[in-house]
Amino acid sequence: MMGKTSISRRGALALMGSAGMTLAMPAVLRGRAEAAETAQMPEMTEVPEALKGSGVVRVVGFGGTGQTAIREAYFKPFEKLTGIKVIDSEGSDPNKVKAMVETGNVEWDVFLTSMATISRLRDQGDYFEKVDLDLLDTANIPTQNYQEYGVDTHAFAHVIAYRSDVFPEGPKNFIEFWDTTKFPGPRTMPTGTGGFAIPPLVAAVIADGVPLDQVYPIDIPRAFKSLDRIRGSVSKFWEAEAMPIQMLVDKEVPLAIAGSGRVVQLQRDGVPVKISWHGGNLVNNSWAIPKGAANAENARKFIAFATLPISQARQSFLIPNGFVNRAAAQYIPANILAELPTSPGNIEQLVPFDYLWWKKNKPQTERRWNEWILQ
Amino acid sequence: MVPATQVTAGISPPGAQERRRLYRRILFAEQLRYALLVAPLIIYLLIFYIYPVASMLVRSFIGDGGFTLEYFERLLETPVYWRVFSNTVLLALATTLICLALAYPLAYAMSRASSTRAAIMFALVLLPFWTSILVRSYAWMVLLGRSGIFNDWLSRAGLIKEPLNLLYTPFAVYVAMVYVLLPFMILPLYSVLRSIDPSLLRAAEGLGASARQIFFHVVAPLSKPGVAAGCLVVFILALGFYITPALMGGQRDVTLAMLIAQQLDMYEWNFAAVLASMLLFFSLAVFFIFDKMIGIERMFAR
Structure with a gap:
């Protein structure tokens, strides 16, 4: 009984978090408008053939303005360029993933989490599908930011x-x-x-x-x-x-x-x-695929797509989170770049x-x- | 009528048996009807309440290698959990007593007020009920902050030079918890006080009792079930409080619910289950004691 109410109460705290983000929403839009005076949000026009496909991928994020940003930054171009439809939902929670995998009722194909969580859950059991490192832009993503079961994305400091x-x-x-x-x-x-x-x-x-x-x-x-x-x-x-x-x-x-x-x-x-x-x-958020996800193949393509330089630049353009793909920096306007934790000049001062x-x-x-x- | 009696008297034993059988059948049908009426609720509780609670209890005993007492040992070995537990109980207890002290006079006034005035008071008590607990806790943060409304008033009145630290203190936790839980105390008290027969009070008065004596010898004893019901509800709700202490408390205002959340943050479901069971069993024990002392039926009957 208490465990259950406790989750919902923690949910409420998280809700306060997203409420705070919602209050800050005009700022996001204003920031975007200011940035738009000097530069346009980068657009992707083509993707590698290997990322194209069909069907759907069910992606879950944390909600709030972060969700609005990744919808704009990744989901829309991904659908257009790969032919795979994104079904997005909010409220990614490793405790839910754990329960889904244990009950064989996996409702998500790819979810936002962290390397810490992946590592910890892997100690407890077999909760993940592998990602496809061959699809990944490993030339521009530092090696500490990906592993067999997860790929880092948005960085926070x-x-x-x-x-x-x-x-x-x-x-x-x-x-x-x-x-x-x-x-x-x-x-x-x-x-x-x-x-x-x-x-x-x-x-x-x-x-x-x-x-x-x-x-x-x-x-x-x-x-x-x-x-x-x-x-x-x-x-x-x-x-x-x-x-x-x-x-x-x-x-x-x-x-x-x-x-x-x-x-x-x-x-x-x-x-x-x-x-x-x-x-x-x-610290980074990471993408991971729950064990038994029905569209794991599309999930792998999505992860590769979302960590491409322009995808990452779009995300940082919309919301002041860092990027994981080093090549993203060249697509981001200087005034925004200075506010990001992963920009040259800032990242050296941080402790991973x-x-x-x-x-x-x-x-x-x-x-x-x-x-x-x-x- | 007379012959009939004679006839039945003649075959009395089988007739009586038949009547009893018929009576039993009616009784059974009656019971079945009640059973069917409550069945949806029972099924709902089984699926959405009993099953999760049971699986939580099971989890506290099952580790990686099957049955284990490892998690309970961890609980016993770590004094900090016991300190947090006793802090939580003391917080709940104090909240309950403050609620009782504040709610009793108000409920008494409501029970004696005219129906219009009672309705207005009712609305005022219930109004905050319809607002989210998060918003209400947040409102207190705005009021109690260093540049909040209270500090502003006090400094403008020239009473303080430096803003007082009201927020992020145990005081803030008490204020907000009492505020949130007060209606749960007022309602059962009002219900009981209202049902006290006014003629008893008149009788006491007529026999020469003073207002004080009337209160202590008539009203107070008769309102005991309401006091017990209110205290039980407020105490058990206060035990599980999480948001208010987390948002408004100071450094030491850690409650057991916060420790459970910490364990869930680390995906330690088993140990979280142990802590949750601790709260559950303590609540059940309190419930049991109240039942023995007052009787749950009396507390919630009208």
Whole structure:
């Protein structure tokens, strides 16, 4: 009983997330309009013969403006150029995939998830079909961004965001973010237990002086010691992505660790906020195919199509998420490129999320976090 | 009539038996009719309620290699879960008592008010009910924030210089939870208070009882079932709260429902099931105790 209600309540939190995104929707459109003055959204005119086919593919995303963007960026050209019809739905959830595969009632052919989830579910059983690496644009996608059972796509970064009306020159890195004399005021950062991808422990060790390339393996005791120093100034360890954004808007906090895409949307909305990329946590969404998907072949084609340079550029053009295909950068207008986590100049400052380390250490860090937070 | 009696008297034993059989048949048909009437509900509950709960319970005992107590051992070995559990129970208990303290006078006033005024009060109590809990929690965030309405008033009145930290504190959690759960306390209280026969009060008055005595010796004892029903409902609902503490709570306001969500985030269904069972059995135990003490039938009967 509780498990079930709990899911729907988490759904409600997610809903708040997408509600936040919906509020930011005009910003997306405005950003698009501004960008349109300088450049058009790139269009694809042809696809490799191997991607063409027939029938349908059932694609599920996370909903919200992200869904609107991928519909425009991928689904429409994919249908036109390959002849495969996309049936799209919202609410991708690995717990649902798990249940679908276990009950033999697989309703999705390809779903948005993450490498961390794929890896973790694969430890529990046989939940995935292989992707087709031969179809993939591997020349332009870094090797760490694909594997047999999944291909990365949209990139997100959790970065320092600050109100520039409070601090014209905000903290440049986490050492300064931790400095409460130079930057007084309440802060917000992600909770140490929320999902897989947004650990404040990375920020904590960087704040304690660990260089970016030595963050992993994370020195857990050192991270918690560092968190001890900042804890008194953290008014809220947030649970949902929309929370830090709302807190910045309401001036509840002048300093936050938040998703860069949403912060960019705030900027486009005219809220005085700035980003410091240094030490941010870079994480990707990934496409994967559930075991027993009826249209697995079309799903493989879809994944290959959606990670082509122009597809990726279109997605970043519509919504300020990063791209995984390095060749996408040349199709994106400079003003938009500067706002993306994966652009040259930004990506070097970020720490890629080490999902294998987290898979191994998450239960331990979670337990420790729970003990720490109740102290 | 008389001959008939004589006749039946003569063959009395078989007649009585037949009557009993007939009576039993009617009774059976009656029962069957009731059974058919409740059947859709029973089937619905079996499929959508009993089955999921049962499979959840089973999951807490089944690991990769079949039957296991591994997850329960993990629960026993990790004191932090017990602390969160006791925090959750205390939060639910405090919420229940605050609700009772606030709801009783209001329900009493409603039960004594004229029907028009009672209807208006009813509407005011029920109105927030029709708004999503998320929106209502969010409204409190707007009110309690550092640049929110309360802080604005207080600073304009010159009472404070620095904004108070109201949001992201246990205080905010209590305020919002009490607000959300208050109608669940008011309704059963109102129902019971309303059904108290006014002539009893008049009789007490006539016998020289003071208002205080009337309340403590007549009204309070008679409203016990309503108090128990309201407390039971509010307490059990408060135990499972997730959104409000997650959105409005401070660092330490972790509830068991939040821990369950954490486990689901890691696809740890078995351990999530153990934690959920813990809540379920605790709720059942509370229900059982209330049943023994007050009697569930009395609590919800009118």
